[in-house]
Amino acid sequence: MSANPDLLGKSRTAVFTPLYKQIKQLLVSSLEQGEWKPGELEFARNELAGRYHVSQGTVRKAIDELAGENLVVRRQGRGTFVATHQEPRAQFRFLRIVPDQGEPVAAHSRFLSCSRARADAEVAQRLGLRSGAAVIHVRRLLSFDEVPVVLDDLWLPAAIFKGLTAERLAAHHGPLYGLFESEFGTRMIRAEERLKALGADADTAAALKIDRGTPVLLVDRVSYTYGDRAVEVRRGWCLTDRFHYRNALS
Amino acid sequence: MSANPDLLGKSRTAVFTPLYKQIKQLLVSSLEQGEWKPGELEFARNELAGRYHVSQGTVRKAIDELAGENLVVRRQGRGTFVATHQEPRAQFRFLRIVPDQGEPVAAHSRFLSCSRARADAEVAQRLGLRSGAAVIHVRRLLSFDEVPVVLDDLWLPAAIFKGLTAERLAAHHGPLYGLFESEFGTRMIRAEERLKALGADADTAAALKIDRGTPVLLVDRVSYTYGDRAVEVRRGWCLTDRFHYRNALS
């Protein structure tokens, strides 16, 4: 085949990196820089194969991995699209609290506060900021069928989420991550959670209308965007009397 | 190319099933029937391509999916192997409780009881048995560094785990699923868990050396083997003061 002037040769480097991995990285970089917005992706198999001077199969393998990491969505006959948290299929990817009985149901958010604050040592460390850096603190109550179930505290880097206010939060409908993605150009890719059981504190008890000390599920999350950059710390206290956290081990 | 007398034609059926899916299913059936034991897999790409009269790429795609589902493990230069719970890489796939500080550490099991029983309505339903069917009930205490952390109750279909006794459990070393796989020919493929926070009952409190009512994490699991057959119900009470349940959302 012809040369790939933009890419590394096949076996001339000290550490071998497959062609499709290089292509994937190029595509991720383009996504990261917002070259394509959520919606249709400007690349088709043939076009990219031409652009990078590789075969269609190699491009396909790169996109295979992007699809596996939920960065893009493929629809047969239509095209490949930048994934978005607005889509129904993404709704329950980051929401694991579901009712014991019946089908998963959409949650309703009520925002209790949204204010600028300074990151304490722990939040700063987890967000990769210096201690005392400006953050935005959001407190919200998640309800299912009018029943309050989760009290969430969020800490977001102010540098990224500048302009996030209680009003904008209240005006938004749909998943919070959908707002972050469309209004602040920050798309959550993955998250790590730590779960513990502990007794409800005063705030939690009041918000969830339970007694202090009632066992609640603490869900402690760090969310990451492109390039494994931590951009959200979230701590939720969940009442699990008629709800549970569901997880699949595979 | 030549015909595939054993497989469906490419586009002559009402519902189109890709060749590699058919091959994958054949391989899963062989695994299920124990045609290959954990250890080396008797197929190499070339051999299978010949056996099924398809190209190597198609066989590869079938094995790709098996590897993705952790049914087999590929090792470059060596071969493809039936996955086993004995391997180190599988150790923490079904064990999500880890210490808050420091690296994940191996757990130590102490078996408190192992007896035949009759399945109550709930366990029977979840195992796909009739109510009152014979099951084996195991109770064990999981400790990390001599500290008791999890009290587990297991219910297993007696028909499958016939001969499981406290002695055999005590004599075994390593993951429990390793024993099930090597001694009872039943390999756990995936599991579904429900997590709740609740107060410790008397048994749990005694075993974990805590007060009654102390918040503990309830981990309720159903495990499945080949063909999505439920073969274990497990309920664990976890003390999460210095440990947590970790989960990755992706």
Add this chain to the structure above:
DNA sequence: TAGTGGTCTAGACCACATA
């Protein structure tokens, strides 16, 4: 009808492990 993703081929060569 055209364009997209999805499958499949036949063969080549590279990377890695083992004997």
Add this chain to the structure above:
DNA sequence: ATGTGGTCTAGACCACTAG
């Protein structure tokens, strides 16, 4: 040296969607 998995090609055809 041999055999394994891993990558890559160039092209073909099928399945699906939309104009």
